[in-house]
Amino acid sequence: MKIKKRVLATALVSLLSVNSAFAALALDATRYIYKGNDQFISAVASNASEKEYAAQVWLDNIIEKDTRPTFIATPSFFKIKGKGRQVFRIMKVSDHMPIDKESIYWLNLQEIPPARKGSGISMAIRTKVKMIYRPEALVEGRQGAEENLTIAHFPGQQWLVNSTPYIFAIGGVLDKNDNVIELSKESMEKLSMFMPGDKVNVTGYTVKSVSALSDYGSLDIYKLKQFSKNEDK
Numbered sequence: 001m002k003i004k005k006r007v008l009a010t011a012l013v014s015l016l017s018v019n020s021a022f023a024a025l026a027l028d029a030t031r032y033i034y035k036g037n038d039q040f041i042s043a044v045a046s047n048a049s050e051k052e053y054a055a056q057v058w059l060d061n062i063i064e065k066d067t068r069p070t071f072i073a074t075p076s077f078f079k080i081k082g083k084g085r086q087v088f089r090i091m092k093v094s095d096h097m098p099i100d101k102e103s104i105y106w107l108n109l110q111e112i113p114p115a116r117k118g119s120g121i122s123m124a125i126r127t128k129v130k131m132i133y134r135p136e137a138l139v140e141g142r143q144g145a146e147e148n149l150t151i152a153h154f155p156g157q158q159w160l161v162n163s164t165p166y167i168f169a170i171g172g173v174l175d176k177n178d179n180v181i182e183l184s185k186e187s188m189e190k191l192s193m194f195m196p197g198d199k200v201n202v203t204g205y206t207v208k209s210v211s212a213l214s215d216y217g218s219l220d221i222y223k224l225k226q227f228s229k230n231e232d233k
Helices: 002-016 183-190 225-231
Strands: 025-027 030-037 040-047 055-061 071-074 077-080 085-092 101-112 126-134 150-154 156-159 170-175 199-203 207-213 219-223
Touching: 002 219, 025 101, 025 126, 030 040, 040 055, 040 077, 055 071, 077 085, 150 170, 150 225, 170 183, 183 199, 207 225, 219 225
Parallel strands: 030 126
Antiparallel strands: 025 040, 040 085, 055 077, 055 101, 071 085, 101 126, 150 156, 156 199, 170 207, 207 219
């Protein structure tokens, strides 16, 4: 099981990672959760370089087409000394997002390198991680919600469906023998940001469980409640 979880974790990280190995600045998490009853959440940008870097931070919608600002980062522009760190806050400034399902955003950290002396090129690298907004009414029911994913049957087909209001980062789908099901690249990309109402084709397999990232970044395996009910029949 440990080997299997490492395989699933590697697959998930390869889909989720948007950090550059060459970036001087880094964030303190690979994803953030903003709960609806929070006034703000805090994040930390760290400078691995010996040199001082400037940085700009902002948030973008990923799915919603509404371009009005929903969240802001403050301070949005700052400097970090070599080997230093900067704490900033993310604050909600609008209520136009859905209240019956989670929403997802990009948190952008744009580094601005010091002026280069002499010839050469300075690279300004942007790091992007996901931030999920969880409405207050959905906070209590989030733990283990992956178990509520369902299998929908159609003539000659079956689909794994996100029938919950939550957004999942799924690294793999396992069959009744706990073997990882080989899915298409397109399906794996969709599973890495599995939105409410999304579905992927799992025709020909009996899906028992999924591996997914928890709020705290750990990779856990969740057995589908629907599989357990079918076992009892």
